[in-house]
Amino acid sequence: MKARIPQLLLAALALAIPLSGCGGGSAGRGEGDSAADFGCDGSCAGQALSVDDVRLILQQGLAGAQKLGVAATFAVLDRVGNVLAVYAMDGAASTTRFDGQLSAVGGLEGAVVPSTLAAISKAGTGAYLSSQGNAFSTRTASQIIQENFNPGELNQPGGPLFGVQFSQLSCSDVTVRDRGAAGSLASGGKFNLGGGIGPRALPLGLSADPGGFPLYKQGDLVGGIGVEFDGVYGLDRNIQDIDTSPEEEVALYAAIGFFAPAERVASNIFAGGKSLRYSDVQPGELEQLDSPLPELDSTQIQVIPEFSTTSIRAGVVFGSLDSGIALTVRAGVPSASLVFSDGSPRYPTRAGLAVGAVAGLGVTEVDALLDSALLTAARARAAIRRPLDTAARVSIWVVDRQGNALGFTRSQDAPVFGIDVALQKARTAAFFSSPDAAAKLRAVGQRNQVGTFDDWTARLQNFVSASSLSDGIAYANRSVGNLARPFFVDGINGNPNGPLSLPFPGTTGASRSWSPFNTGLQLDLIFQRLLSPLGVPSAPQSLPDSCTDSSVLGKRLANGIQIFPGSVPLYRNGTLVGAIGISGDGIDQDDMIAFYGASRRGLDFAGHTDVGDAELGFNAPIGIRADTLELGPPNTRLRYVNCPEAPFIQSEEQNVCDGI
């Protein structure tokens, strides 16, 4: 630093001449592989974890655990969720307990689950939330699912991915049963597709418990590592401190040599000006592991029905046919689709069901919407990716009013979690905007057997209006999310809960209280089918065909609802015909890709000038959108969408969603 002083003085004194040159790229902050930046921005391909890689990761984890004197359970997954190995050290705690650290009552709070399942979910979270452009950990997930963002910052709205923990579930109809894994459960209606390839379920959904990281080779995301041993499956409530997290430390030991490129880690990525957490343990703090590394004991390799086998498996190359996600090009944009093992698309574009006399979405229209959204994403400035000014990468679903998937596409290198979440979002918007939603929600309530299924319809109607969910108001996912927070207005600590959520712990007279593991309607809808197939707590040992009661709801909410932004309902002449759901980038970007993509402006840009309404495209008439509703609390209203600042790359346009 001393050497810089004269330089600065000189620079300052020579200021008759204006300074020139601007800042270059930044090196990143040493939470990943600082030596290497492979420049992967979605362009890298071909990497996968070999059996030897998995073995090395486990051995390093073992050595790290021994160094800390702990007995851990490890899981290594590839990028599409294939469980490559689960390994429990001798004496590792066999179970762990859900704890949102809020003393909340109800839902999954206090549920005891096998440590192996926790480790799989943690590893899967690292793999699913990340991409070549961003490395997110379970600690990142913890930061973005709580009642305030940042957690602990009072009066700020909830995390941007509030509710995402209830996705990638075993009951989802889009995740695929792993036929290569040991099986013991009856298949129920669960997908058991040709070859059994494709994105897998994570047994506990996405995890917020520190100790799960993505794994990289040559800058390409190849999977995730999860470590569980402390008996608490929780989250980080206080992000201002530096946690001492042995689980995280052991996971980092395991990941040595497979770190994310330093520039891609969450701490270099700012969401709304706030940088994201990656790890409270820095790689630089790790000690040298003793050589040789401890040998694995093959008897400690865990066989988890539906997830793993007795032997260590190699990961698949992401984007190869084996991964179930095949690369292609759509509307000139590098994209990908979900495929069967023979390469045929799982979700070929099809027409939606008619709504009374109104025709459903046609194949041309669905393709136009997918094109338009994909192109909007390709223009959009990514909010969660590095390097800066790369395009947003998302998963895109179009569903009809009955929740049937009409078409799917995704940007190459979009994070995998968005496949399930975008479908949840699309279905949520379609369902809540349907005039029969009130009746269906009441009906499904009678059929739940575990816990109390509150009269959510009545609560919503008390809060909004007596005709809610039967009046055809258009709810975007952002609007539903506003109602599904433990405070209304979202984030205002001390306010009463939104009508689709539960009272915050400490509220007098509340028998059940909110936590990230007890989110209200979202969890109630799926509670019965969430964990029971895995033997937790105890229930029929079969994989369900749907996360909700399909006898009432059909496919309408088959993989559960989602309560953070990124979808809009679709209309033809004022009649609801479906919805489009987006997931994978920032929530404002997801909103814009859905809303702008479905708009006249977006469709025209994509060259589809002949589909959709002349003014609105497929968007809801302005007068029936949820943001027009008058609510009880003064000066408040629901949001419909929020398009981001400086949304497009190579353009200075602002407020691009104005008037659409």
Add this chain to the structure above:
Amino acid sequence: MKYRVRRAVKCLSDLTRSRDWFSIASYICLPNFASLVPPLCIMTALASSLPVLAEDKANQAQSETRQIPGQDARPTKFPPFVYESIPNYETSASDFVSVPDRWRQFYKGKFYDPYNQNVLKGDIPVFGAPGHEWFFESTIISDTLLERRALPLPVGGPSTNSSESTDTFGERRQGIINENLLTSFSLYKGATSFKPPEFEFRLTPVFNYNYVDIEETGVLRVNPEYGNTRDDNHMGLQDAFVDIHLADLSERYDFLSLRAGIQNFISDFRGFVFSDSAPGVRLFGNYENNIWQYNLAWFSRLDKDTNSGLNTFDSRHEQVFLANIYHQDLPIPGHGISFSVLHRRDSAGDFADDYDNNGFLVRPAPIGDERAKNISTTYIGLSSDGHIGRINSTAAFYYVTGSESHNPIAGQEVDINAAMLAMELSYDIDWIRLRASFFWASGDHDPFDGRATGFDSIVDNPNFAGGDLSFWQRLGIPLIGGGGVNLVNAGSLLPDLRPGKEEGQSNFVNPGLRLYNLGVDFELTPKLKLINNASFLQFDNVSVLRAVRQDGSFDRSIGFDFSSGLLYRPFLNNNVQVRVGASALVTDKGFENLFGDRVLFDVFSNLILQY
């Protein structure tokens, strides 16, 4: 006794003869360089010098000692009557009949008349034995502001004011009413303006009312249920000090004083680094016929009320230690140079999170990883002010070093190494003043490298390149989409990404600024002054903005800031002042990357009434 009085008269005569008004004012409020209430000081000086001026004028013809412009000063010799006119308390009892004491010679006894001898204005002692009189001085200033403006605002997050708010940027219009009622009470022992007081107690409570009206919710207060207007009020104690005259150091009343308590202090001519009303202890004085002036001070800052900017009684957890020295006539007569060293320790990071009155987090700053921090910095500054021939010149250079224990943008501890340079040249042609100025604050070139090279002040309030008339300095602009901080705060030049200038902590990972300014001031009539400025602004380095806004396309240029201000003083004094101002920011690419491309403006009118 006689000797002391003589000295006082002599001293003031010297000053009035040389028309050195700065020095006169300095005797009362030196060495503040400028004061919270400059008119207070100047008026005190003016009012108290009136008798002497009258006396002076009456004897002008006889005086052979008067300095003639353009010639060297003549040796000072007072005519004998100057001494003779002063009553001798000890011997001439009969004089009491006609002239009770010298304070009452022009006394009319009307408390509401500040233009004549007035007991409320420190013209007549309120108690004390002869030679040990105590004076009471009061001032009341009403400062009323009406303002309309347009600047970028976000739509609310979880709720909005109106439907169809589908984008991040909302309606820009704002209306503001602000009233400050400043009352200042001073009790001092001494001989009014004849020499520095021996003791002074001063209390300045300021009463504020403010009202803001915008078109978005969740901005004025964090909870959108409060709607889109806000009214608030506050009483702040801006002065509460005792001033002790420790010693006279020379025949010419060079002195040493100690001031303890809440006091206003500005650390350089233009307020670039530290300008605050804070409790502290300050040792100050002058030497060698006022050629040297110096300060040695310690301040422990108070937190400010969010919406009035006035003092609260809570600690800001920030200590400032400073020493400065000023030399007149260096290197040439009419030009002074000041050297200063300031050390600041901000330990707010050791205390609980702090939210402002509107419910927004201010410490730690809601940006980056939001972890708490302490700051330790040392500033070394050189500034100059004066004229060289007919060219007026002001310049300041500061270098700052130190560390932030954890910068939230950098996500780590950072070593600070930054600089600032300001220069202004002006030239008077009769009633026209032409000005050109340049300002540079270094920007950070890599937010993640552990080195912080963005310049930030402790708390600045610069009077430079248009000051509060200019758009950039007058208004705080929220860094929408970049955390709960402001790009630039009201009353500051620096785009330092603090959540508030007063309540927020300094941040040395910032984009810095380059400002190129041209100005022209017209003294249209003695009562009417028109001040015009045009500035071109650029960020020094946009790396930080790129990171926090997750946007790699930022351009450096902010835009053109045009402003005009009209100052009208109908009675040629400060008792009634009307200020009217208008400014506009014509945005350029860098600003448009941040907020869009619409012209932003501000118009205000300001009525100041003073008693």
